[in-house]
Amino acid sequence: MRKTLGKFSVDYLQILDEHGVVTGVMPKITNERIREMYEQMVRARVFDETALKLQREGRIGTYASIRGQEASNIGTAFAMDKEDWLFPSFREDGTMIARGFPMSALLQYWGWDERGMAVPQDVNIFTIAVPVSTQIAHAVGYAWAMKLQKKKVASVVYFGDGATSKGDFHEGLNFAGTFALPVVFICQNNQWSISMPRSKQSASETLAQKAIAYGFEGIQVDGNDIFAVYTAVRDAVKKAKEGRGPTLIECFTYRMSDHTTSDDAKKYRDAAEVVEWEKKDPITRLRFYMKQKKMWTETYERELLERVRKEVDEAVRTYESTPPADIEDIFRYTYAEMPPALREQLEYLKRSVDETKNMGGTNG
Amino acid sequence: MVEALNIALKQEMAKDSSVIVLGEDVGKDGGVFRVTDGLWEKFGGERVIDTPLAESAIIGASIGLALGGMKPVCEAQFDGFSLPMLDQLISHASRIRWRSRGRFAAHLVLRFPYGGGIRALEHHSDSPEAYYAHTPGLKVVIPSSPYDAKGLLVSAIRDPDPVVFMEPKRVYRAIREDVPETEYTVPIGKANVVQEGSDITLVSWGAMVRECKEALALTPYSVELIDLRTISPMDTKTVIESVKKTGRAVVVQEAPRNCSVSAEVAATIQKEAFLSLKAPVKRVTGFDTVIPFARMEGFYIADEKRIAKEIEKVMKF
Numbered sequence: 001m002r003k004t005l006g007k008f009s010v011d012y013l014q015i016l017d018e019h020g021v022v023t024g025v026m027p028k029i030t031n032e033r034i035r036e037m038y039e040q041m042v043r044a045r046v047f048d049e050t051a052l053k054l055q056r057e058g059r060i061g062t063y064a065s066i067r068g069q070e071a072s073n074i075g076t077a078f079a080m081d082k083e084d085w086l087f088p089s090f091r092e093d094g095t096m097i098a099r100g101f102p103m104s105a106l107l108q109y110w111g112w113d114e115r116g117m118a119v120p121q122d123v124n125i126f127t128i129a130v131p132v133s134t135q136i137a138h139a140v141g142y143a144w145a146m147k148l149q150k151k152k153v154a155s156v157v158y159f160g161d162g163a164t165s166k167g168d169f170h171e172g173l174n175f176a177g178t179f180a181l182p183v184v185f186i187c188q189n190n191q192w193s194i195s196m197p198r199s200k201q202s203a204s205e206t207l208a209q210k211a212i213a214y215g216f217e218g219i220q221v222d223g224n225d226i227f228a229v230y231t232a233v234r235d236a237v238k239k240a241k242e243g244r245g246p247t248l249i250e251c252f253t254y255r256m257s258d259h260t261t262s263d264d265a266k267k268y269r270d271a272a273e274v275v276e277w278e279k280k281d282p283i284t285r286l287r288f289y290m291k292q293k294k295m296w297t298e299t300y301e302r303e304l305l306e307r308v309r310k311e312v313d314e315a316v317r318t319y320e321s322t323p324p325a326d327i328e329d330i331f332r333y334t335y336a337e338m339p340p341a342l343r344e345q346l347e348y349l350k351r352s353v354d355e356t357k358n359m360g361g362t363n364g
Numbered sequence: 365m366v367e368a369l370n371i372a373l374k375q376e377m378a379k380d381s382s383v384i385v386l387g388e389d390v391g392k393d394g395g396v397f398r399v400t401d402g403l404w405e406k407f408g409g410e411r412v413i414d415t416p417l418a419e420s421a422i423i424g425a426s427i428g429l430a431l432g433g434m435k436p437v438c439e440a441q442f443d444g445f446s447l448p449m450l451d452q453l454i455s456h457a458s459r460i461r462w463r464s465r466g467r468f469a470a471h472l473v474l475r476f477p478y479g480g481g482i483r484a485l486e487h488h489s490d491s492p493e494a495y496y497a498h499t500p501g502l503k504v505v506i507p508s509s510p511y512d513a514k515g516l517l518v519s520a521i522r523d524p525d526p527v528v529f530m531e532p533k534r535v536y537r538a539i540r541e542d543v544p545e546t547e548y549t550v551p552i553g554k555a556n557v558v559q560e561g562s563d564i565t566l567v568s569w570g571a572m573v574r575e576c577k578e579a580l581a582l583t584p585y586s587v588e589l590i591d592l593r594t595i596s597p598m599d600t601k602t603v604i605e606s607v608k609k610t611g612r613a614v615v616v617q618e619a620p621r622n623c624s625v626s627a628e629v630a631a632t633i634q635k636e637a638f639l640s641l642k643a644p645v646k647r648v649t650g651f652d653t654v655i656p657f658a659r660m661e662g663f664y665i666a667d668e669k670r671i672a673k674e675i676e677k678v679m680k681f
Contacts, residue, residue, distance in 0.1 A: 087428075114462075114463065114465070115465060117463050117464060117465065118464065118465035118466075118467060119464060119467055119468075121467070126431065126468070127460065127463045127464050127468065129456070131451070131455045134424065134451065134452065134455055134456060136424070137420065137421045137423075137424020137425045137427070137428065137452065138424060138425075138427050138428040138431065138456070139428060140421070140424070140425050140428060141424065141425035141426055141427055141428020141429040141430075141431070141432065141436075142428035142429070142431050142432045143428070144425060144428065144429055144432070145428065145429045145431070145432020145433055145434045146432055148384070148410055148411075148434065149432070149433065155428070167420060167448075168420055168421070168424065168451075170418075171416075171418035171420055171421035171424070172421055172424065172425075174416055174418065174421070175415070175416060175418065175421050175425055178416055332466075333461045333462040333464075333465055333466050334461070334462055334500050334501050335461070335501065335503075335525050335597075336461070336469065336523075336524040336525055339553060339597030340597070340600075340601070341597055341598065341600065342597070
C-alpha cells in the first residue's frame with residue numbers, strides 16, 4: 001500500500017529576467033523605492049570592492065565578499081519592517097548596511113576589532129554568526145518569544161547552501177514547523193560552500209523543497225532578481241506576522257568571489273561558470289529595467305557613485321581613526337559582573353605589559 | 365532534592381512570567397526524574413514546553429528566546445545528552461555578551477542530572493563538568509544537598525549569565541532534609557564549609573560530598589570539608605584560606621582525572637598556599653576511562669573508605 005501525501009512541487013519566482021525584462025508580477029512599490037533599492041545595491045557593491053581593496057592592502061583582515069549576491073542581500077532589507085529582527089551569517093553585509101548597521105563598524109569587525117559587532121541600540125540585527133547554520137535556532141527562538149508575547153514581529157535568518165546539510169538546519173526548521181513560528185528562513189544558495197559545489201551538498205533537486213518535509217512552504221526565487229527576492233520575503237514576513245507560520249526561501253544566486261580573501265576559487269572552479277553568471281548580475285539587471293523606465297541616466301549613475309564612494313571613504317576614515325581598545329576590553333564582557341579570578345587575570349596582564357614593555361621582541 | 369528543585373522552579377515561574385521551562389518530556393510527563401512534575405498543569409503548555417527531540421535546538425532556540433526577553437530553563441535529560449548542546453553553549457551562549465559588547469546576553473539555565481550510581485545505561489552516568497567549566501562566559505553550579513539545590517537554582521534562574529546547573533542524580537532522593545518553603549537564595553560563586561577542621565582540607569562538590577561526609581566518620585583527623593557548590597567561577601578564596609590553616613589538601617571528584625576540575629583546585633592551592641603545604645595535594649578521582657556499567661561502577665567512584673585512606677596517607681606523608 002502506498003499513501004499519497006500530496007503533490008510535490010516548488011514554486012520558482014522570477015520577476016525580472018537577466019535582460020531587465022519583467023516576466024512576472026511586479027510588486028507594488030514606487031519608483032522612488034526602486035531607486036532606493038538600486039542605491040543600496042550599489043552601496044553594497046562599492047563597500048564590497050573597498051573592503052577587498054583594504055584587505056589586499058593589509059588594512060582589514062579576512063573578508064567574505066558578497067559580490068553577485070546584492071539582490072539576495074538587499075531585497076530582504078526592504079521586505080522587512082523596522083521591528084523585525086535579522087539574524088545574519090557572515091555574507092550579509094549588504095542587508096546589514098541597508099538596515100542601518102554602520103559601514104565603519106563592519107570594517108572594524110573585519111579589521112580585527114570585535115568592537116565592530118556592537119550592534120547599535122535601535123538596529124534590530126543580531127551579531128554575525130560564523131559557525132555555519134548555528135544562527136538558525138536563534139532566529140527560531142526569537143520568533144518563539146514574539147509568539148509567546150503575542151507581538152507581531154518576524155525574525156529573518158540567513159544561511160548558505162552548505163548550512164542545509166547541517167543538523168542545526170534540521171532541528172531549527174523542525175522546531176519552527178512544529179510550533180508554527182513567525183520566522184523566515186533565507187537560504188542564499190550561491191552554489192558553492194568554499195570548494196564544494198551545490199550538487200555535492202544534497203541530492204535534493206532544490207533546497208526549497210526541504211520545507212515540505214517540515215510542514216511548511218518552500219519557494220525558490222531568482223536570487224539575482226531583487227523584485228523576486230523582495231516579493232517572496234515580503235509575503236513570508238506578512239504570513240509570519242499573521243500567525244501562518246514559517247517559510248523557507250531559496251535564493252538561487254552565485255558567489256562571484258572567492259569564499260573569503262583567504263581562498264582561491266580558481267583551484268576548484270571553472271572560470272567559464274563565473275563568466276556565465278556575470279551576465280546575470282543583479283545590479284546590471286535592475287539598471288536595464290530602470291533605463292527602460294527612464295529612471296536611470298549616466299549622470300544619475302555618476303552622481304550616485306560619487307555620493308556612495310564618499311560615504312564609504314568616510315566609513316574607512318572613521319574605522320581607521322578609531323582609537324585602540326583598552327586592555328580591559330578583552331575581559332569586560334565575559335560576564336555581567338567580572339568574577340574575582342578574571343579581575344586578577346586582568347590585573348596580571350596590565351602588570352605583565354608594563355613589566356615587559358622594554359624587553360624588545362615581537363611586541364616590543 | 366527533586367522536590368526542592370521542583371519548588372524552586374514553581375516559585376520562580378510564579379514570580380516571573382518570563383521564566384519558561386523547555387526540554388524533552390518535561391511537560392505532561394514532568395521529566396524523567398520528575399523535577400518538573402506539576403509545572404505543566406500549573407503554568408500550561410506555553411510555559412512548560414515539550415520540545416521535539418533536539419538538544420542543540422533546545423539551547424539554540426533558548427538563546428533566541430532570551431534575546432526576546434524570556435528566561436528559559438532548559439533540561440537535558442541526562443549528562444551524556446547534554447553534549448550536542450556544547451556547540452550552542454560554547455559557540456554562542458557563552459560569548460554573546462562578549463560578541464555584542466554587552467548588548468545581548470544569553471540569560472538562560474541548562475540543568476541536567478549527572479553522574480553514576482543509578483544503574484543506568486551508557487551515556488547516563490557521566491560527569492562532564494570540566495567541559496563546561498573550561499568555557500569562558502559560562503557559570504557551572506553543582507549542588508550537593510536539597511537546601512543548596514533550591515537556593516542555587518533560584519540564583520541560577522535570576523543570574524544574567526548562562527548557567528549550567530548539574531544535578532547529582534544519585535542523591536536526588538537519597539538525601540532528605542527540611543527545606544524552607546519560603547523563598548531564599550544561595551549565592552553562586554561561594555563555597556560552603558560543611559565542617560570545620562584543623563588537620564586537613566577536603567574539597568569536593570556534588571554527589572561526592574556525601575561520600576566525603578561518610579569518610580569523616582572513618583578518620584581520626586580533624587577534617588575541614590569544603591563543598592565548592594560553584595565550579596565556575598570558583599571560590600578559591602575559601603579553599604586557600606582553609607589550606608593555609610591546615611597545610612594539607614585532598615580533592616575528591618567523580619569525573620575522570622585528566623585536565624579536570626580537581627587539577628584546577630590543586631594548581632590554585634600550589635600557587636596560593638605553597639609555603640603552607642606540608643604534603644603534596646592529593647587528588648581522588650574517577651579514572652581516565654569510560655565510567656563502567658553498574659556491576660563495576662563501585663570500583664570507579666571513590667567510596668568513603670578510599671577517601672579516608674587517602675586522607676590518612678596525606679596526613680602521614
